Amino acid sequence: MTAHRPVAPVENLPPGTWVSAWAPEGFPEVRPGDDLATLVGDAVAAGSTAALAEGDVVVVTSKIVSKAEGRVVCAADREQAITDETVRVVATRERPDGLPPLRIVENRLGLVMAAAGVDASNTPEGTVLLLPHDPDASARALRAALRARFGLDRLGVVVTDTAGRTWRDGLTDIAIGAAGVDVLDDLRGGVDAHGRPLSVTVTAVADEIAAASELVRGKADGRPVAVVRGLARHVRAGDGPEADGAGARTLVRPSADDLFREGSAEAYARGLADGRAGAPA
Amino acid sequence: MTAHRPVAPVENLPPGTWVSAWAPEGFPEVRPGDDLATLVGDAVAAGSTAALAEGDVVVVTSKIVSKAEGRVVCAADREQAITDETVRVVATRERPDGLPPLRIVENRLGLVMAAAGVDASNTPEGTVLLLPHDPDASARALRAALRARFGLDRLGVVVTDTAGRTWRDGLTDIAIGAAGVDVLDDLRGGVDAHGRPLSVTVTAVADEIAAASELVRGKADGRPVAVVRGLARHVRAGDGPEADGAGARTLVRPSADDLFREGSAEAYARGLADGRAGAPA
Numbered sequence: 142m143t144a145h146r147p148v149a150p151v152e153n154l155p156p157g158t159w160v161s162a163w164a165p166e167g168f169p170e171v172r173p174g175d176d177l178a179t180l181v182g183d184a185v186a187a188g189s190t191a192a193l194a195e196g197d198v199v200v201v202t203s204k205i206v207s208k209a210e211g212r213v214v215c216a217a218d219r220e221q222a223i224t225d226e227t228v229r230v231v232a233t234r235e236r237p238d239g240l241p242p243l244r245i246v247e248n249r250l251g252l253v254m255a256a257a258g259v260d261a262s263n264t265p266e267g268t269v270l271l272l273p274h275d276p277d278a279s280a281r282a283l284r285a286a287l288r289a290r291f292g293l294d295r296l297g298v299v300v301t302d303t304a305g306r307t308w309r310d311g312l313t314d315i316a317i318g319a320a321g322v323d324v325l326d327d328l329r330g331g332v333d334a335h336g337r338p339l340s341v342t343v344t345a346v347a348d349e350i351a352a353a354s355e356l357v358r359g360k361a362d363g364r365p366v367a368v369v370r371g372l373a374r375h376v377r378a379g380d381g382p383e384a385d386g387a388g389a390r391t392l393v394r395p396s397a398d399d400l401f402r403e404g405s406a407e408a409y410a411r412g413l414a415d416g417r418a419g420a421p422a
Numbered sequence: 423m424t425a426h427r428p429v430a431p432v433e434n435l436p437p438g439t440w441v442s443a444w445a446p447e448g449f450p451e452v453r454p455g456d457d458l459a460t461l462v463g464d465a466v467a468a469g470s471t472a473a474l475a476e477g478d479v480v481v482v483t484s485k486i487v488s489k490a491e492g493r494v495v496c497a498a499d500r501e502q503a504i505t506d507e508t509v510r511v512v513a514t515r516e517r518p519d520g521l522p523p524l525r526i527v528e529n530r531l532g533l534v535m536a537a538a539g540v541d542a543s544n545t546p547e548g549t550v551l552l553l554p555h556d557p558d559a560s561a562r563a564l565r566a567a568l569r570a571r572f573g574l575d576r577l578g579v580v581v582t583d584t585a586g587r588t589w590r591d592g593l594t595d596i597a598i599g600a601a602g603v604d605v606l607d608d609l610r611g612g613v614d615a616h617g618r619p620l621s622v623t624v625t626a627v628a629d630e631i632a633a634a635s636e637l638v639r640g641k642a643d644g645r646p647v648a649v650v651r652g653l654a655r656h657v658r659a660g661d662g663p664e665a666d667g668a669g670a671r672t673l674v675r676p677s678a679d680d681l682f683r684e685g686s687a688e689a690y691a692r693g694l695a696d697g698r699a700g701a702p703a
Binding site: 247346403412 | 588
């Protein structure tokens with residue numbers, strides 16, 4: 142087997158012009174109560190304390206965070222688990238063959254996801270996995286432990302999940318937890334090469350890191366951890382709330398501000414009922 | 423100035439466990455009629471024909487594609503340009519200070535975007551830029567020219583744009599054109615480490631490549647091209663339609679299938695009007 146090695150910087154390129162990512166193989170099955178920071182640290186270290194460098198971002202799937210935190214419930218209760226995680230039903234779609242309807246809901250974390258983010262793949266038979274209770278807190282804890290173990294000042298952590306999107310087929314990974322990373326890169330006030338205000342203003346950096354990490358991790362082959370190097374400009378140094386940052390919760394748009402807070406069919410049906418009931422104009 | 427160099431592979435790591443990306447500096451301003459393949463080739467080559475390798479993906483912003491293709495119109499016509507690009511209005515939001523309403527629309531390409539993707543940043547004063555006429559065709563042409571210039575068989579091209587999302591703040595880059603890349607990675611039929619069917623089935627690989635490229639390109643500093651290495655499993659070899667692939671158009675979900683095909687307020691208003699008019703149940 143080829144030895145695991147730290148992500149090599151792309152040599153002879155100026156800082157800020159390259160990014161590299163690496164996902165160690167052979168990550169062990171995670172069980173409730175496991176110390177996630179130890180498992181992640183061991184995986185990226187592979188016998189070396191130079192495995193992580195200043196400015197790195199460690200990306201982990203929410204699945205391994207949930208498993209370590211014991212967020213497993215019986216699969217017999219899957220629909221109930223979805224209901225329990227639901228704050229607000231956003232849209233539903235009937236499914237064939239007597240399956241319960243697909244529910245797209247806003248969950249406890251403010252995330253709008255199919256099945257509330259309740260996961261039935263890559264879990265032991267008869268169980269489903271809930272999202273971590275507080276993925277930003279999980280990211281902060283992992284960041285603190287990895288900074289201590291590797292003696293680093295500037296380190297970021299992102300916790301990912303896989304989500305569908307409106308209007309586009311296919312799933313991408315998004316950031317549901319973060320620490321030590323600027324989750325949004327606010328370019329407002331900046332100007333373009335012509336001196337005109339930039340109309341593209343706020344980039345969801347943490348979501349792009351999550352997407353990039355999925356490319357290197359893949360889905361099916363036991364590589365739930367990635368190290369992303371080359372983004373030190375987005376990574377914070379030091380201890381405390383200021384260094385941890387606001388977390389991925391910042392990426393959640395409040396539903397009151399969202400033009401798509403409710404499914405089209407659901408909104409139409411509500412309007413139709415109100416119209417029939419003689420709602421005032 | 424540090425010399426531009428090809429993206430170095432991450433050494434001593436097994437294939438499939440790393441990805442690296444590089445965005446050359448100093449890309450020239452693109453003008454209508456410029457040969458984009460020559461400009462992109464020169465930028466990534468930097469004097470070396472080894473700048474691109476088998477399995478690489480070359481990512482370019484739609485902005486430079488549009489500029490080379492002369493998709494510039496007068497800024498005085500911006501609202502008219504948005505109207506002209508619009509196939510269907512999806513949602514609108516009033517804006518303060520007498521600005522015209524923000525229009526989220528489905529455009530000619532099937533993309534649901536604010537302002538139809540009409541861009542007013544990084545363009546000469548008094549002009550706006552439309553999206554490329556056919557970004558998949560642009561990607562195919564760029565792929566053919568770069569394969570010929572660098573003598574490569576296996577090469578991918580992705581054309582990106584920056585888009586907002588429902589439910590989440592911040593923008594990410596998505597793929598609006600593609601050639602030689604599997605834009606979707608269909609894992610249906612696969613099983614997880616427990617032998618259970620994978621519930622996460624179809625990954626939007628090209629969108630994740632676009633997002634990763636944005637991390638290394640940034641927005642404001644003249645680096646509209648990135649080379650992504652390490653994803654050869656998603657990159658096709660050879661000539662012809664089969665090798666070019668279905669393109670990024672495949673990522674567009676038909677609006678009839680979308681639970682959010684219409685803004686919540688618009689759908690509600692339509693229902694309300696129908697209800698008042700006595701629409702049948």
